Structure formats: structure tokens, C-alpha cells
Amino acid sequence: AQSVTQLGSHVSVSEGALVLLRCNYSSSVPPYLFWYVQYPNQGLQLLLKYTTGATLVKGINGFEAEFKKSETSFHLTKPSAHMSDAAEYFCAVSEVMYSSASKIIFGSGTRLSIRP
């Protein structure tokens, strides 16, 4: 079975600093990987996804992530944090089931706080 592990339940950075949220995956087949963001009292919004092709994936709001097969990682980065980035971030892996809909497995989440 596929799974993802997010290192660090809470990350705090200063405004303007680099954001790095860590995610490692476990999969016996090439995975589809995602980062979702959840603002308070809202649903989840897709930030970016890796399916095939280029290993550096760019998403919305200036975020990007790099798929590293050798390290089984898919870390999320942003060069300069903004106050509006404060939210909960979930890494996820898709278990593609060709006979039916895919099954998405979420990591435990990382809460990002931004210091003024």
C-alpha cells in the first residue's frame, strides 16, 4: 500500500524567509503525488501535482516541489513566505485503481505559521 509521511507537524518561518515542508512517500509503483492547502474552516485546494515528466513541479501562489525518486521525497518549497501562506498543508499520494476511482492517501499535515 502507498503512504506519505510529513516530517514536522508545525513549521514556523519569518515573512520573506524560505518555506520548506517535507514529504516522503512509500510506493511500489510510480506514484502520483500532490500537495494540498487548507485554510481555516475551508476545504482543501490543490497547490500542485506530480504525475509524470518534469520532476520540478510549479504550483499556485509561488510554491514548487521536486520529485526525487532516489530519496522517495516530494518536498514543498517557496522562496519567500507571505503572511497569507499561513495554513495547513497536506502531502498526498494517489493509489490509481484502474477498475474504479483513485484512492487518495493524505499525510498527517503540517501547519505553517508565518512570523511578521
Place this chain on the structure above:
Amino acid sequence: DTEVTQTPKHLVMGMTNKKSLKCEQHMGHRAMYWYKQKAKKPPELMFVYSYEKLSINESVPSRFSPECPNSSLLNLHLHALQPEDSALYLCASSPSGGADTGELFFGEGSRLTVL
């Protein structure tokens, strides 16, 4: 604006009540999902419908009963719930079953409180 609409946004019910949560999408997606999310936890998959047929049931108690009347609508019928069932219930959709990458489009959720 989310293209997956969930109603109601908030629901308070007693343990003997019967209520329903509703979800609607008009993106032509053929797979729809119910997730349950407790505070400070990730979403947990409950049910998946693919082409209007139940394809995944994650061993959810029978007091939760899903229904997919058509490809745009998804309901979750609630009966005899327990206080520990209080949570945010999220609906999501994806373009199709089959060779779908699994990208999900979420609604804003229905926050359920069971007294």
C-alpha cells in the same frame, strides 16, 4: 469560488435525528468522494462513487449511508450518530474513474455537531 457545493455548511443534530448532507458538482466529473476530517487531522476517506456506483467503502459504520442519485449529486444520510461523529465532512470529485491521476476538487465542507 469552489465548484463543488456542499449544504448545509453547519449542522447540529441529536443522536436520534435523521439528517442528510448534500454535495453537488457541475464539472462533469464521474467520481465523487466523502471524507471525514477531525480537528487537526488529515481527511479520512469514507466512500467513493465511480460512475454512480459505490466503488469504495472504508468500513464505515452503517449509521452513515451514502447515495449517488446521478453523476452530479452525492448525499450522505445520517442516522443515530454518536458525539464522536462530530467532524468536518468534505465532499470531493475527480474527472473520472479508470486512469484518473486522482486530483481531487473539494467543497468547503459541512461541519457536523452531534449532541
